Amino acid sequence: MSPRARGLLPILVVLAVGVLLIFTLQERYHQRVLTLVLLWATMGLAWNIISGYAGQTSFGHQAFFGIGAYGTVLLVLHLGLTPWIGMLVSAAVAVVAAALIGFPTFRLSGIYFALATLAYPLIFRIGMDFLGYQEVAIPMVRDRPGLYMQFTDPRANGLLCLGAFAAALLLSHAIEISRLGYRLRALRENEQAAEAMGVDTFRCKMAAYMLSAAPAAIAGAIYAHVILYVVTPDSTFGVLVIVQTLVVCLVGGIGSLWGPLIGAGLMVPTGEFLDASLGDRLPGIQGVVYGAALVLIMLVAPEGLYWRLRGLLQRGRVEAPSGAPAAVDMPARAAHLAGAAGQALLEVRGVARSFIGVQALDDVSFTVREGDILGIIGPNGAGKTTLFNVLNGFLPPDRGEVRYAGERISGLRPSAVCRLGVGRTFQVVRTFPQLTVLENVMVGAFTRTAAEREARDRAAAALQRFGLWPRAHARPGSLTTLELRLMELARCLATEPRLVLLDEPLAGLGAGSVEAMLGHIRRLPQAGVTVAIIEHTMYALVRLADRLLVLDHGRCLAEGPPADVTREAAVIEAYLGKRWLHRAQGLRA
Amino acid sequence: MSAADLVQYVATGLLVGGVYALMSIGLALIFGVMRVVNFAQGDFMMLGMYLTYYLAVGYHVDPLLGALLALPPFFVAGWLVHRALLARVTGSGDAQRQLDATLILTLGLSLIITNATAMILSPMPRAIRTGYATQAFVLGPILINQARAYAFLMAVLLAGLVYLFLTRTDLGKALRAAADEPEAAGYQGIDVRTMHGVAFGVGVALVAAAGGLLAMYHPIEPTVAVNFIVLMFVAVVLGGLGSIPGAFAGGLLIGLVQAVTLLVLPLQLQNTGVFIAFLLVLYLRPQGLFGRRLRTV
């Protein structure tokens, strides 16, 4: 069965159970609770897209919920438009609002993002109050009430909510197995690494935000018609909406398809029950319970029940992948290389970059020729990683330019640089910890293909090449240092670069592992990949590199074949100090 | 509208801003030292209001004194909340996860406090009646409400004491050191976890005292928190996250913005100006007025 079908089966089962419940529950009260569970699960799924998959915790999703609620009601009131269409219109408005809000806000990070998302629903609330819409009652329709979403039969309401929930489920599932889904999870785990692997994080965040707005608006529209009947700014744009959403998702399991349903199924009936039985004597008991739920879940199981249970059930068991990966046509780069070898691939001219008071790079110029392995060395603080950050796109140079295959790349985003063919690994391995080894590499493969099947095959082939296939379904946390470094290399190579920037790939490796790693790196030019490598373990680099570039205090000290460079006086002085040099020269004299 | 009217608005805005400033200092201190945004700050303020109310009504303690008396018990409460709850989720190293986790934790705490208070005490608003709440000083053409004036003075006094604490005592300097460089602070023998507890305790105590001062002229009810927590956030961001003098200035500024907004917009939209200022600062100059660069992660 294809993964797509395998994913749909539980969805169909759950929906079938839903239909069954709708038609078997007798009491109105129970029907109502079921309706609420489905509605909040829908809202939870919507929030989950941006805050779960993408990891951008939004405290303002009630803005879209409110747009859905108020939008539909006002359209009925003023234009007589049926909410079946009004719902879609409101959803469209919500998506546009998401684009407008997201555009400036995603440039902010961390706390600023959270605070900014808080502000918008407050503004909408005030706006509605001010426009005179403190209380808008939905006009009752006598004949053909179904056309206006006013059902007398609670089972119809139940089916409506189930329909919305189903749509949200299918949307979430589609995202999960799509390229966007993998990219979102990658950027959630490690935004910088995702960028370096060709993921345009800004566009992905915007896409997720806009996608998450639509189901939220639809949930709001239905909520207004089926539960509220009278919309007020507080009940639609208010804090309780986001609290309900948070509780449902966090208790259930953030970033999962089933978390919102589990959370809603647990918390909504609890809340309703408490409100019904104790609400008169203890007003606000629901709030206390929800608050306590949030606190407890954060202390005990912040990932949520779904993940906690899954972790317990799967404890330690990692299946080895079955069979060998399918053969994949790796692009025949080597042939192309024969003609191109020796041509300038990367040209760095006069690059300078300073931070507050420190000139990290000063007039750095060099060329990397196709088919070469260029080693970059220099004492600590020489500016080597800064140089890579400039080459890669993480930092713009203050002066100078970088050209790759003749095109200027300085100033481009890292994801654009990656797509052009420049790959990067990091000094400290940056994995996507919650993704499996295979999925990590797939993120790289997605740079060259949009199809999940193909990305999976290419990633599998890359793993096979580095001997990592048996570990395909393991998490990075359980890998050895060498395996981690190889995985990062595989992931980088899956983006099919012509040039890779390797930042200290040997750090932390023992002697035997160093040899293995060196072997892999040495083979790269034969496969059509040019290498620029930063390293400290000199004895290794000396044997590996065709040319060495020495940096010190941000300047190029020397460039040339390793044997020459390491004997150069300036280099020895930079590494070991002037006095060592004098002693050495004195001894020889 | 005459110049005198304008001055009146500005004066009122500043007086109110003084109390906002005291509230915001607490939030800024907590954020500066711990990198925690305390959603429950408004609720501790509300509890401070209630404490002051009961002291006034039950023991005839003037709210100015009541606000001061609120300091010790709320310091202890803040310390305990940190020890029992926050200390378990901070110190993980991943700043983003920690930020989300503490935001949600304090949001949950806020819900508990607000709703429990509504449950135990009735939601009916109360007020403290003091002799001077209805009287005003006359300064030329402007009237200055006495309650607001005394609240302002006490707020400034407390803020001044905080300033002295942070700059003249070893403990205060240790707090600032822990905010700057927790690793290096550890090397000097400063226990960063304890510093977090102190910061949280002081932050909560300050906002409770501010609540006591606010209670001199503002109705006391369980839901009062939500109006002010946003103002506090805006003030802190305006001043620059992590800067105490910035938060003080931010609070004053918010009071002014609110007052000036009333010149052109109706009372309902009083906070619109505040929110617009908030968004502008976030987008254009997130480091705020006193731009303290946050420790890069």
Place this chain on the structure above:
Amino acid sequence: MLKVSGLSVVHGGLHALEGVSLEVRSGEFVTIVGPNGAGKTTLLKAVSGAVPAADGRIEYQGRDIGRLSAAARARLGIGHVPEGRKVFPSLTVLENLEMGSYRTEAKRRRAEGLESVFALFPILRDRTGQLAGALSGGQQQMLALGRGLMAQPDLLLLDEPSQGLAPRLVETIFEAIAEMRRQRRLTILLVEQRVVEAVELCDRAYVIETGRIVLEGDKATLLEDPRVQRAYLGS
């Protein structure tokens, strides 16, 4: 005074230190040199408690300190001048020094401590009211050293004091360290990349490479040994 046995540290998923053993006797000046990435900073951080040890034992004055927090170890008399100085930027020079003497034993001798730091680094005396963040790199290094001294430490850990400093300043700093040693008979563990300056100051030295001690000996032996050059330049 300090005894490290079989220390292993895992940092960021990588094995930063493996089976490191060394010793610093009371009154000694011990240097650890090695290329960058060898694990020198990680070693000091493990000793002062900023980084947990995966395996091994750290004994200070005969006592196992492995479970103690960094602040607790500092209170026992271990001073640490961290890599990159890490002065408190929003505190003044004077406040930084005061924080150096936070622990009780040092606090009592604060005034005396300040005097001797100013005598060693006169430039700091002129700038007591300046914010530490506004100082130059060399001045910050002096401040960091002074802050370390204010703790009246029994064992002082110095992490790459020359890092990021222009050569002339490096000379000054090393001279100051030598002077510190002369004046106070401190026990010092110095970690450095610059071999000669560091080894010339010391009584004994270790060479560390990719997380392991590869060479050990007294000053004279190490300066002659070609393996030191090889560890750095591979040739």
